[in-house]
Amino acid sequence: MTFAILNGDIVNRAEAKVDIEDRGYVFGDGVYEVIRVYNGKMFTVKEHLERFERSSANIGIHLPYDVEQITGMLEELVEKNNLQLGIVYMQVTRGAAPRVHAFPDQNVTPALTAFTREMPRPLAGLANGVKTILTEDIRWLRCDIKSLNLLGNILAKQKAAEQSCYEAIQHRGQDVTEGSSSNIFIVKNGIITTHQSDNLILKGITKDVILQLCSANNIPVEERTFTLDELAAADEVFLSSTTSEVMPIVELDGKKVGNGAPGPVTRKLQELFVAEVENQCGTL
Numbered sequence: 078m079t080f081a082i083l084n085g086d087i088v089n090r091a092e093a094k095v096d097i098e099d100r101g102y103v104f105g106d107g108v109y110e111v112i113r114v115y116n117g118k119m120f121t122v123k124e125h126l127e128r129f130e131r132s133s134a135n136i137g138i139h140l141p142y143d144v145e146q147i148t149g150m151l152e153e154l155v156e157k158n159n160l161q162l163g164i165v166y167m168q169v170t171r172g173a174a175p176r177v178h179a180f181p182d183q184n185v186t187p188a189l190t191a192f193t194r195e196m197p198r199p200l201a202g203l204a205n206g207v208k209t210i211l212t213e214d215i216r217w218l219r220c221d222i223k224s225l226n227l228l229g230n231i232l233a234k235q236k237a238a239e240q241s242c243y244e245a246i247q248h249r250g251q252d253v254t255e256g257s258s259s260n261i262f263i264v265k266n267g268i269i270t271t272h273q274s275d276n277l278i279l280k281g282i283t284k285d286v287i288l289q290l291c292s293a294n295n296i297p298v299e300e301r302t303f304t305l306d307e308l309a310a311a312d313e314v315f316l317s318s319t320t321s322e323v324m325p326i327v328e329l330d331g332k333k334v335g336n337g338a339p340g341p342v343t344r345k346l347q348e349l350f351v352a353e354v355e356n357q358c359g360t361l
Contacts, residue, residue, distance in 0.1 A: 080157045082191035101170030105226040108132035109168035115358040124282045132223045160193045167191035206327030207243035214247035233257035251304045260284040264313035264342045273300040283317040290349040313340030323347045
């Protein structure tokens with residue numbers, strides 16, 4: 078038997094059901110988080126839950142539990158499911174109410190759910206790098222909110238999958254934003270550049286870990302908008318996400334990035350990231 082969280086209770090996952098008029102189902106009216114688990118421990122759980130709380134507040138959902146309470150629930154869920162390597166997925170919706178576009182009455186209780194899933198580290202990609210494509214960013218203008226509304230992301234990811242690529246790198250005109258489920262970094266002459274954390278991208282937790290590692294190890298970083306031309310001319314390109322860690326990109330729209338192999342700056346960051354994970358969660 079596996080377990081899930083349903084509105085504060087840990088229940089048999091098969092019994093974790095929500096109302097057919099839950100606003101997450103009919104409108105995508107909610108937010109979510111994905112937290113990595115290594116050695117049975119959640120990595121950067123505090124940062125994920127702070128972002129979860131912030132995303133909820135940005136769309137006017139008041140979480141029915143505080144961060145400490147949710148942390149305790151998730152820790153118990155990981156333990157009961159004996160999850161060693163994988164993810165915790167959690168979301169909150171505005172709750173179940175008759176289908177009307179405007180918010181329901183305040184007496185409607187938000188619905189909090191969570192489950193776990195085993196998921197190995199993507200070791201082949203981490204070692205050899207991955208292929209990507211470019212696609213126009215068609216999403217809304219509040220990408221900083223980790224919303225359940227992911228149709229734009231899904232269409233981009235599917236376009237990549239149809240071309241046997243790992244990720245789609247999105248751009249608005251000439252400006253690169255982020256991947257369909259990742260943040261994007263370029264390296265030129267030893268300097269890392271990544272899009273500033275604003276409304277056009279998600280403020281990635283793994284991205285923030287990378288920026289902290291760069292600061293601690295004197296690796297120069299610029300947070301600014303960069304262009305498709307800069308992307309094409311980069312010595313190295315990599316992406317980051319909760320499940321992809323620090324992932325080298327070796328091909329873009331069928332063309333090699335640099336010499337077509339993961340570069341030295343990316344390799345260094347991979348080493349630093351693994352060391353940080355091991356510091357928090359134990360040996361990988």
